[in-house]
Amino acid sequence: xxxxxxxxxxxxxxxxxxxxxxxxxxxxxxxxxxxxxxxxxxxxxxxxxxxxxxxxxxxxxxxxxxxxxxxxxxxxxxxxxxxxxxxxxxxxxxxxxxxxxxxxxxxxxxxxxxxxxxxxxxxxxxxxxxxxxxxxxxxxxxxxxxxxxxxxxxxxxxxxxxxxxxxxxxxxxxxxxxxxxxxxxxxxxxxxxxxxxxxxxxxxxxxxxxxxxxxxxxxxxxxxxxxxxxxxxxxxxxxxxxxxxxxxxxxxxxxxxxxxxxxxxxxxxxxxxxxxxxxxxxxxxxxxxxxxxxxxxxxxxxxxxxxxxxxxxxxxxxxxxxxxxxxxxxxxxxxxxxxxxxxxxxxxxxxxxxxxxxxxxxxxxxxxxxxxxxxxxxxxxxxxxxxxxxx
Numbered sequence: 001x002x003x004x005x006x007x008x009x010x011x012x013x014x015x016x017x018x019x020x021x022x023x024x025x026x027x028x029x030x031x032x033x034x035x036x037x038x039x040x041x042x043x044x045x046x047x048x049x050x051x052x053x054x055x056x057x058x059x060x061x062x063x064x065x066x067x068x069x070x071x072x073x074x075x076x077x078x079x080x081x082x083x084x085x086x087x088x089x090x091x092x093x094x095x096x097x098x099x100x101x102x103x104x105x106x107x108x109x110x111x112x113x114x115x116x117x118x119x120x121x122x123x124x125x126x127x128x129x130x131x132x133x134x135x136x137x138x139x140x141x142x143x144x145x146x147x148x149x150x151x152x153x154x155x156x157x158x159x160x161x162x163x164x165x166x167x168x169x170x171x172x173x174x175x176x177x178x179x180x181x182x183x184x185x186x187x188x189x190x191x192x193x194x195x196x197x198x199x200x201x202x203x204x205x206x207x208x209x210x211x212x213x214x215x216x217x218x219x220x221x222x223x224x225x226x227x228x229x230x231x232x233x234x235x236x237x238x239x240x241x242x243x244x245x246x247x248x249x250x251x252x253x254x255x256x257x258x259x260x261x262x263x264x265x266x267x268x269x270x271x272x273x274x275x276x277x278x279x280x281x282x283x284x285x286x287x288x289x290x291x292x293x294x295x296x297x298x299x300x301x302x303x304x305x306x307x308x309x310x311x312x313x314x315x316x317x318x319x320x321x322x323x324x325x326x327x328x329x330x331x332x333x334x335x336x337x338x339x340x341x342x343x344x345x346x347x348x349x350x351x352x353x354x355x356x357x358x359x360x361x362x363x364x365x366x367x368x369x370x371x372x373x374x375x376x377x378x379x380x381x382x383x384x385x386x387x388x389x390x391x
Contacts, residue, residue, distance in 0.1 A: 029068030029082050036065050037156040038088060040139050045131055045161065052125040055135065056107055057159070059088065061117040065141065065153075069117060083151050085143040088121065091155075093136040094128050102126070104139065134162045169195040173371035180374045183381060185210040187235070195370040201271070202231065202263035204373055205239040208275050211377050212242055215283045215384055228261040236261060243290045244278045255290070266367040270330035270353035273343065276380050277333035283384070300332060303387075304339045312347035320351040327353065342379030 039060040047053045061069075065085060072084035088104040104121040129135070137160075141153040167177050173195065180186050187206035199207075209220050222234060223241035239245040247259035277300075281288045284303070285296050308316040320326070326334055334351060337343045345351045352366040360366055368376075 027067060027071065029064075029071055029084075031082050033064045033068045034083050034085065034141075034143070034151065035154050036062050036141075037154040038062075038065075038139050038141060040137065040156050040159055043135065043137055043159045043161045045129065045133065045135065046122070047131050053129045053131065054123050054125045055090070055092065055129070055137065056109075056120055056122045057104075057137065057139075059104065059118065059121045059139065066117060080146055083143055083145040085141045085153070087142045088139055089142045089152070090123060090137060090139050092123075092126075094126070095134050097128070132162055134160070134164055136160045136163075167191075167195050167371075168193070169371045173375060176375040176378045177371065179378045179382075183211075183214045183378065185214055185377060185381070186374065190370060193370065195374070197370060198266045198364050198367040199370040199373045200263065201245070201261065201265050201267050202233055202236055203370065204267045204272065204275065204368075205233070205245050206235040207373060207377055208244045208279055209235050209238045209242070211276075211381060212244065212279050212282060215279065215381060227255065227258060229258050230260050231263040233263060236263060239275075242282055243288075244275055244282065246290065266364060267373065268354040269343075269351065269366050269368050270327055270334060272368045272373055272376060273333040273337050274330045276342075276377060277336050280336075280380060280384065297332070300336070304336050304383075306335055307339045307341075309338060309345060309349070311349055317349055320345055321349040322351055322353070325353055325356060326351060337376060337380065340379065340383040342376045342383070 039062070040057050041060070042058040044056045045053060046056055068082075069085050090102050090104045091099050092102065093099050102123050104123060106116060107120040107122040109122075110120040136158060138158040139156045143151055145151040164178060167173075169177055177186070177195065185207060187203065187210060189206065190203060212218075213220055220238040220242060223237040225237065225241070226232065227240050228236070228247050236245070240247075245261075246255065247261040249255070249257070249259050253259070278290070278293075280303075281293070281296060281300060285299060288296050308318055309320065310316055320334075323331075330353065334343075334353070338345070352360070355361040355364070355366045
């Protein structure tokens with residue numbers, strides 16, 4: 001008898017093991033469960049290369065919502081307890097327009113496995129959507145209440161893609177600033193500033209550090225040395241340690257000497273070119289430093305092709321008419337950036353390396369503005385990406 005009881009118990013245990021666990025695991029949902037929203041992330045725009053453009057995102061459904069869905073699907077008339085969940089609604093806004101509604105379904109491009117409520121979801125194609133559109137999106141579960149009325153969960157978190165930065169800048173700079181924002185090379189200190197104004201040496205040191213991090217994929221290490229007598233800004237020190245900047249130093253004066261940096265001095269156009277070229281060399285040439293820069297002259301010149309300079313009137317010249325005014329330490333850097341179409345001088349044949357006349361000084365004519373500096377940095381980064389570092 002005891003053996004028969006054990007046999008029956010083992011059979012029942014096996015039956016319970018083989019039955020879907022959801023039948024036993026799900027409990028009656030509450031109204032609070034049905035109000036719980038999804039969690040959305042990783043918003044992307046997809047294009048089939050023809051005319052269809054749609055949204056994709058990752059959806060995570062909380063455990064209590066999965067239980068509510070499970071309960072409804074495995075209990076006849078289970079929704080009479082509180083209601084049920086049957087789909088996901090997406091609200092989206094394109095380029096700051098009105099919120100619109102559509103439904104989300106599993107993307108056929110991804111294998112959702114056994115869990116159809118977690119994974120990659122997509123919309124139908126959207127006529128007003130473009131690959132570079134600014135999109136805001138939020139989602140919620142839909143279903144029916146116990147009385148049959150349509151019911152919704154609370155809204156999910158809101159996510160945004162390609163959100164334009166709110167900068168005070170010139171119209172021509174908008175495209176480059178959007179790219180700079182996407183590369184994360186605009187320092188927080190400049191985010192709310194007027195970018196048409198000249199950029200300081202300290203501000204550009206911050207840009208240089210962020211550009212280095214973007215190109216190299218490495219985080220710049222903190223530097224605890226004290227190379228300058230007039231600033232201890234952490235980003236200036238990082239830029240010094242990376243060999244991207246230096247202070248006002250006499251010829252052949254060792255970098256171990258403490259000198260002035262001039263953090264609030266306005267950046268000259270030739271300084272901008274030199275710093276950006278150093279960033280390129282630092283990332284691209286193993287072993288490069290300011291001290292060894294001369295050893296890399298041939299390698300640097302081989303990494304680009306010098307091209308003619310196009311004037312505003314369409315005429316082309318081989319060299320700037322004020323080339324004699326460009327400092328020797330900046331000469332190759334200037335023509336490097338000209339050759340990769342990052343900078344083109346003043347349009348009249350001159351480059352304007354630094355303010356040399358009282359009139360230039362009064363107008364700050366040869367100082368780089370914030371938006372100009374960011375534009376040139378973006379162009380250099382794009383060249384680096386296109387050539388894989390010029391290799």
